[in-house]
Amino acid sequence: MTETRSKLICRSVWKLFGNGAEAFLRANPDAASAPTKIAEAGLIGAVRDVSLEVREGEIFVIMGLSGSGKSTLVRCMSRLIGPTAGEILFDGQDLLKASAKEMIEIRRHRMGMVFQHFALLPHLTVLGNVAFPLEVQGASRQDREARARDVIDLVGLGGREGYYPRELSGGQQQRVGIARSLAVEPELWFLDEPFSALDPLIRREMQDEFLRLQQMLKKTIVFITHDFDEAIRLADRIAIMKDGAVDQIGAPEDLVMRPATPYVAEFTRDVSRAKALSVGSIMRPLGNAGARGDYAGELTADQKIAQVAPLLRAAGQPFAVVNGTGEVIGELVRDDVVDILMDG
Amino acid sequence: MALVWVAALALAILLWAIGSDVAPWAMKYPRDLIIPLKFWISDLMAWLVEDATFGLFTFTELTRGISWLIERPYRLALGLLSHGLLRGQGSDAVQILPPLSWIAIVATVVALGRYTKDWALAALAGGCFLYLAIFGQWQSAMITLASILIAVPFGVAGGLFVGLAGYRWRTVERVIRPVLDLMQTVPVFAYLVPILFLFGFGPVSAIVATIIYAMPPMVRITILALRGVPDDTVDLGNMVGCSQRQMTWKVLVPTAMPGLMVGVNQVIMLSLNMVIIASMIGAGGLGFEVLASLRRLDIGAGIESGVAIVVLAIALDRLSQALANKIPPEHSEAEARRPLWRRYSYTSACLAIVMVTGLLGLFAGWVQSYPEAWAVTTGSVWENLVTWININFFDELEAVKTAILLNVLIPFKRFLLGLPWIAVVGLLAVAGWALGGWRLALLCAALSLFNVAVGLWAKSMITVYLCGISVIFACLIGIPIGIVAAERERLWSGVKVVIDTLQTLPSFVYLMPVVMLFRVGDFAAMIAVVAYALAPAIRYTAHGIRQVDPQLVEAGIVSGCTRIQILTKIKLKLALPEIMLGINQTIMLALSMLVITALVGTRDLGQEVYIALTKADTGRGITAGLSVAFIAIIADRLITAGAKRAKTRLGLE
Ligand SMILES: Nc1ncnc2c1ncn2[C@@H]1O[C@H](COP(=O)(O)OP(=O)(O)OP(=O)(O)O)[C@@H](O)[C@H]1O
Numbered sequence: 001m002t003e004t005r006s007k008l009i010c011r012s013v014w015k016l017f018g019n020g021a022e023a024f025l026r027a028n029p030d031a032a033s034a035p036t037k038i039a040e041a042g043l044i045g046a047v048r049d050v051s052l053e054v055r056e057g058e059i060f061v062i063m064g065l066s067g068s069g070k071s072t073l074v075r076c077m078s079r080l081i082g083p084t085a086g087e088i089l090f091d092g093q094d095l096l097k098a099s100a101k102e103m104i105e106i107r108r109h110r111m112g113m114v115f116q117h118f119a120l121l122p123h124l125t126v127l128g129n130v131a132f133p134l135e136v137q138g139a140s141r142q143d144r145e146a147r148a149r150d151v152i153d154l155v156g157l158g159g160r161e162g163y164y165p166r167e168l169s170g171g172q173q174q175r176v177g178i179a180r181s182l183a184v185e186p187e188l189w190f191l192d193e194p195f196s197a198l199d200p201l202i203r204r205e206m207q208d209e210f211l212r213l214q215q216m217l218k219k220t221i222v223f224i225t226h227d228f229d230e231a232i233r234l235a236d237r238i239a240i241m242k243d244g245a246v247d248q249i250g251a252p253e254d255l256v257m258r259p260a261t262p263y264v265a266e267f268t269r270d271v272s273r274a275k276a277l278s279v280g281s282i283m284r285p286l287g288n289a290g291a292r293g294d295y296a297g298e299l300t301a302d303q304k305i306a307q308v309a310p311l312l313r314a315a316g317q318p319f320a321v322v323n324g325t326g327e328v329i330g331e332l333v334r335d336d337v338v339d340i341l342m343d344g
Numbered sequence: 345m346a347l348v349w350v351a352a353l354a355l356a357i358l359l360w361a362i363g364s365d366v367a368p369w370a371m372k373y374p375r376d377l378i379i380p381l382k383f384w385i386s387d388l389m390a391w392l393v394e395d396a397t398f399g400l401f402t403f404t405e406l407t408r409g410i411s412w413l414i415e416r417p418y419r420l421a422l423g424l425l426s427h428g429l430l431r432g433q434g435s436d437a438v439q440i441l442p443p444l445s446w447i448a449i450v451a452t453v454v455a456l457g458r459y460t461k462d463w464a465l466a467a468l469a470g471g472c473f474l475y476l477a478i479f480g481q482w483q484s485a486m487i488t489l490a491s492i493l494i495a496v497p498f499g500v501a502g503g504l505f506v507g508l509a510g511y512r513w514r515t516v517e518r519v520i521r522p523v524l525d526l527m528q529t530v531p532v533f534a535y536l537v538p539i540l541f542l543f544g545f546g547p548v549s550a551i552v553a554t555i556i557y558a559m560p561p562m563v564r565i566t567i568l569a570l571r572g573v574p575d576d577t578v579d580l581g582n583m584v585g586c587s588q589r590q591m592t593w594k595v596l597v598p599t600a601m602p603g604l605m606v607g608v609n610q611v612i613m614l615s616l617n618m619v620i621i622a623s624m625i626g627a628g629g630l631g632f633e634v635l636a637s638l639r640r641l642d643i644g645a646g647i648e649s650g651v652a653i654v655v656l657a658i659a660l661d662r663l664s665q666a667l668a669n670k671i672p673p674e675h676s677e678a679e680a681r682r683p684l685w686r687r688y689s690y691t692s693a694c695l696a697i698v699m700v701t702g703l704l705g706l707f708a709g710w711v712q713s714y715p716e717a718w719a720v721t722t723g724s725v726w727e728n729l730v731t732w733i734n735i736n737f738f739d740e741l742e743a744v745k746t747a748i749l750l751n752v753l754i755p756f757k758r759f760l761l762g763l764p765w766i767a768v769v770g771l772l773a774v775a776g777w778a779l780g781g782w783r784l785a786l787l788c789a790a791l792s793l794f795n796v797a798v799g800l801w802a803k804s805m806i807t808v809y810l811c812g813i814s815v816i817f818a819c820l821i822g823i824p825i826g827i828v829a830a831e832r833e834r835l836w837s838g839v840k841v842v843i844d845t846l847q848t849l850p851s852f853v854y855l856m857p858v859v860m861l862f863r864v865g866d867f868a869a870m871i872a873v874v875a876y877a878l879a880p881a882i883r884y885t886a887h888g889i890r891q892v893d894p895q896l897v898e899a900g901i902v903s904g905c906t907r908i909q910i911l912t913k914i915k916l917k918l919a920l921p922e923i924m925l926g927i928n929q930t931i932m933l934a935l936s937m938l939v940i941t942a943l944v945g946t947r948d949l950g951q952e953v954y955i956a957l958t959k960a961d962t963g964r965g966i967t968a969g970l971s972v973a974f975i976a977i978i979a980d981r982l983i984t985a986g987a988k989r990a991k992t993r994l995g996l997e
Pocket residue numbers: 017018044045046064065066067068069070071072073226
């Protein structure tokens with residue numbers, strides 16, 4: 001893999017709710033290692049000393065239980081709220097130093113956000129809602145509606161432009177929310193628990209839809225969820241948050257195979273490893289089979305074991321594993337897969 | 345706690361028993377210590393009108409500007425609805441355009457009803473307006489409607505802007521809260537005088553007074569509705585890069601619209617409530633008719649105009665409620681492609697009718713204005729009814745009146761008037777301290793001391809007596825009704841219709857039947873106040889009981905409670921905070937009605953305000969008005985604090 005550059009960097013970001021938060025941090029530089037002090041000062045440590053980087057073009061999932069500070073962290077990243085301390089670099093520009101006007105510009109053209117409860121404007125139709133970000137920018141009616149129709153088609157809502165939000169199901173409403181956030185072609189795309197308010201079946205469908213969109217659009221994405229299954233389905237990398245701090249950041253298989261803290265281990269224990277591990281993580285180095293003809297077939301390195309397992313059942317031969325450019329980089333042996341499936 | 349109470353009560357009783365001998369100043373506030381506040385206020389007023397200036401312009405110029413701003417649209421509305429568009433002044437004015445014909449106006453109202461809800465509402469609204477025509481109230485009603493049409497947009501817009509400011513800046517909110525409290529508790533009569541001074545006698549003054557009276561709820565509702573906009577939606581506005589203005593007008597206000605429409609309805613209803621009072625300072629129309637008939641003791645005519653106000657109120661109330669609850673249209677693909685006149689079919693239909701009837705009206709007079717010959721009057725019916733009641737039931741009514749007066753009203757009044765003022769102030773302070781800490785104690789003491797210090801103690805006590813006795817009666821009647829109705833779905837929906845209607849009636853309307861049956865005096869006043877203030881006692885009681893968690897009731901049944909035990913030990917207990925708030929509302933309504941009953945000859949603060957109005961004495965009116973407001977605020981704060989304590993004790997919060 002080639003090294004990609006960082007789109008968004010958080011350095012020691014803090015958000016404490018309560019009076020005198022800044023003074024408290026200045027007086028206690030060691031607060032990160034002494035969480036009890038924060039509560040004693042009557043403050044709520046919603047985000048504590050978080051450092052992370054989101055790479056260009058990846059799906060970065062922030063995952064944690066309710067109240068762990070995920071929303072607060074994302075709201076700091078988009079500067080909907082000001083962090084108490086820290087640095088947030090977006091394409092190298094420090095967002096905390098940006099003026100209100102600059103922030104408006106950045107949000108209008110380079111960021112998009114999808115909300116848990118959709119946040120659709122009840123008085124506008126689907127078309128009006130999707131065109132809303134463009135209307136705010138002052139685009140002409142024709143331009144914005146043409147663009148809005150395009151994104152509405154993209155999310156599969158073509159033909160419903162004239163509907164009002166209350167006439168749509170939850171899943172359809174969130175499609176509108178997604179379309180709206182895409183209307184401005186953002187570089188950085190925040191999704192705060194976009195599917196949590198949906199039924200499990202629809203959630204699954206929306207995840208597929210989301211992956212399909214990302215295949216086409218290749219945005220840089222910060223995705224929040226409290227559902228670990230969702231996280232491993234979607235994520236390139238996952239950050240696990242607990243009580244406002246990040247416990248571990250890594251690819252799904254890292255978290256499953258090498259949990260950094262007991263908390264992460266607890267989290268990943270019940271996860272079916274076949275769903276978390278990718279073909280690439282358990283492949284063997286190229287063996288003596290050598291020629292391609294000896295393999296039962298080809299698999300790509302980023303497919304999950306659970307996805308490919310049915311193929312291996314019948315095959316006697318190992319499978320070839322190829323990378324994104326089609327080059328063979330290893331082989332997958334049936335016994336290894338069976339081991340993982342037995343583990344559960 | 346208990347000890348403090350016992351001590352305070354003992355002291356008070358001691359003072360009451362022997363005070364007049366040892367400390368006469370504690371019984372009656374010394375004359376030379378009275379603060380001449382009313383003269384100061386009058387002087388301030390004179391200075392404002394004569395000398396005050398803001399540099400660029402003087403105060404008088406400011407009021408003239410406001411006057412102009414209101415007068416212009418009012419003239420236009422009046423012209424359209426009542427006497428046609430005129431050119432020229434006074435008696436040489438020529439009509440260049442006739443007013444809208446009565447048919448056109450009825451048709452417009454019907455269309456509005458159909459547009460906002462359904463044909464039933466259309467029929468109701470149309471029927472109400474037809475009533476106005478048939479019963480000969482059309483002209484007056486249109487004058488009233490014109491001033492409402494002007495007052496409401498001003499009130500709504502003003503309330504919206506103040507509310508927006510309060511939403512955006514916490515400090516603004518902190519400043520306007522107490523001002524709103526005062527605006528809603530100072531009796532209207534009190535600020536009629538300064539308005540008269542500033543704007544002169546006439547419709548403009550009346551509209552200004554109406555706006556001041558009707559605006560506060562709009563401010564409160566605006567703040568509440570904006571706070572109710574979901575956080576996600578505000579975040580969305582920020583994320584798409586809204587400027588302040590876009591945030592307000594494209595995100596906040598549209599999202600909060602349903603809530604804001606409730607405020608609009610409130611403004612309309614309060615404006616209608618002011619119709620009669622406003623006619624005291626120059627609004628013509630129905631209010632003037634009522635007032636004039638009341639003064640002539642022409643019961644029949646008074647009732648007819650009074651009913652016309654009610655009818656107008658019902659029509660406007662239902663229409664504006666329907667507008668507030670209107671379900672926005674379904675999607676429709678074809679909509680945008682239709683021609684303009686079909687897209688706005690209601691507007692087009694109304695315009696067509698306006699034009700057709702306008703043209704026809706030039707030739708056929710009955711199209712233009714409802715012919716007087718067709719008018720029906722019920723005046724004599726009412727007159728006869730009253731005479732009949734008075735002839736047949738005079739003795740019974742009189743007996744009841746005398747009995748209650750002698751056995752309840754007069755002793756209670758004597759008792760209150762005999763209390764030493766120091767003891768009352770002290771007990772109020774103790775109550776404040778017990779319920780809400782030293783801040784509340786200070787507030788109660790200071791506000792009650794105000795009433796003593798401006799020399800209005802006796803009148804305050806009469807106010808408390810009349811208000812207190814009325815509230816007690818209202819509760820004795822209202823709470824049982826609420827309890828009974830709460831448990832029976834059908835009965836409750838019936839009761840709800842009745843109290844909803846009662847609350848649409850302007851307060852003056854209550855005076856008329858009372859005066860007819862009981863003539864003037866404290867008893868008549870009390871009956872009117874009880875009738876006016878009954879609704880919240882019923883509503884809050886029923887509401888409080890209905891919202892008791894059904895699981896708790898089931899728990900009671902399972903542990904073998906009888907019906908009575910469930911009612912007294914579970915439902916009433918848990919509904920107590922809500923019932924207290926109902927009593928609070930009852931007190932507020934009673935106080936506002938009490939001021940109006942000054943017209944039937946009470947001797948309380950209301951009378952003081954009313955006399956000030958007739959004598960155009962600004963200082964006297966405002967001072968007495970503040971006294972009423974302070975009584976209301978003390979009662980409100982004490983009861984709210986009590987309800988809150990009860991809630992915490994019951995674990996409801
Ligand atoms: N405005 C605020 N004032 C005070 N405390 C807050 C505020 N916003 C959030 N918090 C607190 O910060 C903590 C983190 O909240 P946050 O909403 O970020 O959690 P979350 O991980 O998004 O949870 P959820 O899954 O429920 O959305 C919580 O304890 C919350 O109570």
